[in-house]
Amino acid sequence: MRTIKQKIRSQKVNMGGIILDQPLPQRNLDMVDPFLLIHHWDDQLPGNQQQSKVGVGPHPHRGFAPVTFIFNGGVHHRDSTGHESVVYGGGTQWMNSGKGIVHSERPARELVTSGGRFELIQFWVNVPAAHKMDAPSYQPLQKEDTPTVVSEDGKVSTGVVAGAFGGKQGKIDTKSDLQILRHDLNTGGKVEVPIPENYNALIYNLDGKTLVNGSEELGEREMVIFNNDGKSITLEARAQSRIILLAGKPINEPVVSYGPFVMNTEQEIMTAINDYQQGRLGTLVEQFD
Numbered sequence: 001m002r003t004i005k006q007k008i009r010s011q012k013v014n015m016g017g018i019i020l021d022q023p024l025p026q027r028n029l030d031m032v033d034p035f036l037l038i039h040h041w042d043d044q045l046p047g048n049q050q051q052s053k054v055g056v057g058p059h060p061h062r063g064f065a066p067v068t069f070i071f072n073g074g075v076h077h078r079d080s081t082g083h084e085s086v087v088y089g090g091g092t093q094w095m096n097s098g099k100g101i102v103h104s105e106r107p108a109r110e111l112v113t114s115g116g117r118f119e120l121i122q123f124w125v126n127v128p129a130a131h132k133m134d135a136p137s138y139q140p141l142q143k144e145d146t147p148t149v150v151s152e153d154g155k156v157s158t159g160v161v162a163g164a165f166g167g168k169q170g171k172i173d174t175k176s177d178l179q180i181l182r183h184d185l186n187t188g189g190k191v192e193v194p195i196p197e198n199y200n201a202l203i204y205n206l207d208g209k210t211l212v213n214g215s216e217e218l219g220e221r222e223m224v225i226f227n228n229d230g231k232s233i234t235l236e237a238r239a240q241s242r243i244i245l246l247a248g249k250p251i252n253e254p255v256v257s258y259g260p261f262v263m264n265t266e267q268e269i270m271t272a273i274n275d276y277q278q279g280r281l282g283t284l285v286e287q288f289d
Contacts, residue, residue: 001213002195002230010040010221016056018043023204023223024123032200032225033250034176036064036124036262040206040221042072045107047115051076051288055106058284061097062272063132064262065125065175068093069161069182069244071206072119074108080282083138089119090143090182092161094172096127100272100281101136109289121204121244127175128251129264139172146182147171155189155237158182163247165193177249185210185237193245194232201226201233201247208241 008029010021021040025031045054055076068075074088079095080102087093088108095103107118127134146159149166162170163179170180179195185208195201203212207220213234218224226233235243254264261272275281 002201002226002228002233004212004216004224005227006225007216007218008223008225010223013039015039021221023221024202031126031255032202032246033252034126034178034248035200035202035246036126036255036257038121038123038204038223038246040121040204042119043117045073045111045115045118047113049112051106051109051112052286054112056104057106058102058104058286059260060100060102060276060281061095061260062100062263062275062281063097063268064127065094065096067095067123067125067180068105069121069123070119071121071242072117073111075120076106076108077103077138077140078284078286079103079136079138080284081136081138085140087140087142090146090159092141092146092172094139094141094161096131096134096137096175098132098134098136100275102282102284104284104286121206123246124262125174125178125248126251126255126262129253131175132263134175137173141171145171151189151191153189155186156191157184158191176251179245179247181245183235183241183243183245185235185241185243187237187240190234190236192232192234195226195247196249197228197231198249199247200228200250201245203233203235203243203245206242206244209238210241210243211236211238
């Protein structure tokens with residue numbers, strides 16, 4: 001069984017007027033290789049809004065994969081390569097920004113119009129230098145298309161987004177070795193999760209109370225990072241819980257980031273900024289009804 005290295009409570013951050021919970025990065029913790037950032041956005045939309053005024057408008061990325069887990073509501077994605085889709089609660093949007101892409105992320109139109117709960121987690125996954133300048137790609141995955149493992153007692157449901165669990169394989173094509181899971185645990189539900197020993201691993205508890213490895217209680221908006229000293233972890237819900245598990249083989253390469261760009265050197269960052277300013281990362285003109 002893996003031991004716990006560190007337990008961290010999220011901090012509130014203001015991102016352009018949007019208040020988020022941020023478990024990663026934290027003071028004295030820049031990343032858990034290959035995971036760079038985790039943002040949890042949970043809001044109640046009032047309704048009677050314009051989609052063009054809500055969410056995050058067109059912005060660029062290069063050199064990593066921004067991934068969005070949708071929990072409540074829907075996220076409308078548009079990008080400069082021509083992709084457009086809406087993914088709803090239980091689904092995933094996986095975008096490899098590669099050599100450059102411009103995209104927008106807004107609440108689904110019906111949610112903006114009628115109001116309701118809007119909740120997502122976005123996390124950033126670094127990619128190896130060999131793939132940072134690949135062509136960009138976008139992979140939408142709805143809840144009903146996500147391989148799911150349900151425990152024998154029906155108390156635990158696990159969505160397999162990437163990597164393997166419970167005999168099922170995730171559908172997302174990743175640029176490095178990853179295991180990405182979404183757990184929903186009813187009270188009393190228990191699951192053991194095998195994790196490759198050479199993977200770094202963390203879990204983030206959205207809500208509820210979860211007993212980790214039979215000893216450490218994890219509350220809402222808390223994250224645990226594990227030592228690489230065992231083959232599995234156990235999760236047991238003391239109260240109904242939602243948990244994400246992010247595990248991956250560390251890339252072990254230099255990381256230089258500036259805003260929406262994640263590269264290996266300062267010069268590559270300067271090139272990314274210049275390329276964006278010159279329009280080489282593409283352009284996105286949103287169309288609204």
